[in-house]
Amino acid sequence: MIKRIITSRVDRLKKGFPVVVVTGPRQSGKTTLINKLFPDYHYFNLENPETLGIVENDPAGFINMNTHKIIIDEVQRVPQLLSYIQAVVDEQHILGNFILSDSENLLLSEKINQSLAGRAAYVNLLPLSVEELKNHGDSATNVYKQIFTGFYPAIYDKDVTPIDYYDQYIATYVERDLKQISNITNLSLFRKFLALLAGRIGQLVNLSSLANDVGVAVNTIENWISILEASYLVFRLQPYYENYGKRYIKSAKIYFTDTGLACRLLGLTSAQEVSKHYLVGGLFENFIIVELKKYILNHSKSANLYFYRDSNGNEVDLLIDGGITQIPVEIKSGATFSTEFLKGLEYWKKLKIDKPQSKQALAGFVIYNGSNTHKTENYELLNWNNLNSILELIQ
Numbered sequence: 001m002i003k004r005i006i007t008s009r010v011d012r013l014k015k016g017f018p019v020v021v022v023t024g025p026r027q028s029g030k031t032t033l034i035n036k037l038f039p040d041y042h043y044f045n046l047e048n049p050e051t052l053g054i055v056e057n058d059p060a061g062f063i064n065m066n067t068h069k070i071i072i073d074e075v076q077r078v079p080q081l082l083s084y085i086q087a088v089v090d091e092q093h094i095l096g097n098f099i100l101s102d103s104e105n106l107l108l109s110e111k112i113n114q115s116l117a118g119r120a121a122y123v124n125l126l127p128l129s130v131e132e133l134k135n136h137g138d139s140a141t142n143v144y145k146q147i148f149t150g151f152y153p154a155i156y157d158k159d160v161t162p163i164d165y166y167d168q169y170i171a172t173y174v175e176r177d178l179k180q181i182s183n184i185t186n187l188s189l190f191r192k193f194l195a196l197l198a199g200r201i202g203q204l205v206n207l208s209s210l211a212n213d214v215g216v217a218v219n220t221i222e223n224w225i226s227i228l229e230a231s232y233l234v235f236r237l238q239p240y241y242e243n244y245g246k247r248y249i250k251s252a253k254i255y256f257t258d259t260g261l262a263c264r265l266l267g268l269t270s271a272q273e274v275s276k277h278y279l280v281g282g283l284f285e286n287f288i289i290v291e292l293k294k295y296i297l298n299h300s301k302s303a304n305l306y307f308y309r310d311s312n313g314n315e316v317d318l319l320i321d322g323g324i325t326q327i328p329v330e331i332k333s334g335a336t337f338s339t340e341f342l343k344g345l346e347y348w349k350k351l352k353i354d355k356p357q358s359k360q361a362l363a364g365f366v367i368y369n370g371s372n373t374h375k376t377e378n379y380e381l382l383n384w385n386n387l388n389s390i391l392e393l394i395q
Helices: 006-015 030-036 050-056 058-063 082-093 105-115 130-136 143-149 152-156 161-183 187-198 206-216 217-230 260-267 271-275 280-296 339-354
Strands: 018-023 041-043 072-075 100-101 120-126 234-237 251-257 302-310 315-321 323-332 364-368 379-383
Touching: 006 018, 006 030, 006 120, 018 030, 030 100, 041 050, 050 058, 082 100, 082 105, 082 251, 082 280, 100 234, 130 251, 143 260, 143 271, 143 280, 152 161, 161 260, 161 302, 187 206, 187 217, 206 217, 234 302, 251 260, 251 280, 260 280, 271 280, 280 302, 280 315, 280 323, 315 339, 323 339, 339 364
Parallel strands: 018 100, 018 120, 041 072, 072 100, 323 364, 364 379
Antiparallel strands: 234 251, 302 315, 315 323
């Protein structure tokens, strides 16, 4: 089993809250993590039909019979349990007593906020990171292989190919679960939507264009994207703006939580195909952004991620906003450095000079697929497989 970095955070939070909720996409390792951390807890999996039937039939009775050291896996199956858990928590005041997991964040958020506000701590567990794979000796040296393979633990723990794994993942978790959540009636259209969405990685989300291509209404597309977000399969990177006297872009960009899943939805069958695909730049960008997102979550950092683009096409691929400081980052899939890589960083620096009262901008970074590294006063060139210089600055 590959050790998860977020373990220390879970261990810390259980000492300060009665309830710890571990969220994340299906098969990201939530069950393995909580069972390893809490081996003496009573474990209940609501994916088990027999357990689900018992809990649904009498949630109050179930909680009353299980009030000490309880793990409830996939708790979103019976959200009414949260009210009964609240009652026990308020009566007992025992820290780390309930460990919950869920794979459908938005379905639970309102109920959790109402029932467990101030009582629960949340941990978002994404699939494995490059850092975790390195620690285990499993990381790839070829970025295209890493992008194609993806990061779900089962691929590394079992003898299964990425193609076989993602085909089954799409059929059993994506299509089945999402059909249950949103009552999707036309599965073929939904499959078409998934493929077209993967084809828009790193692009501004244009709901009307996507709706026209799929052949459904705009509100259906918005609903489907929201469901994918709720299941932690995709996320939107929001634009950053300050009053720079220029029109800025308001639309978000779309990215997948796992590049292996995105590759399969694109029909790719090998790392070599990834390297030659027209979306290689978007996939590489997706890969880097998710890695930085994992680092922030795994190491309890508070930084937020954005991109910048104005109406004239000036753009910075990624802004790491630490509150007081900002780190501009350009992400390029090329293996040979070009001064064109610095265009966004130079534009951002000029914006900051012209507006000195804005947040402090640190020296920028260029992350690329080449092996050379270089550092100047204004930027640092980094290989994708060694991001330590930028990670050390994230707040």
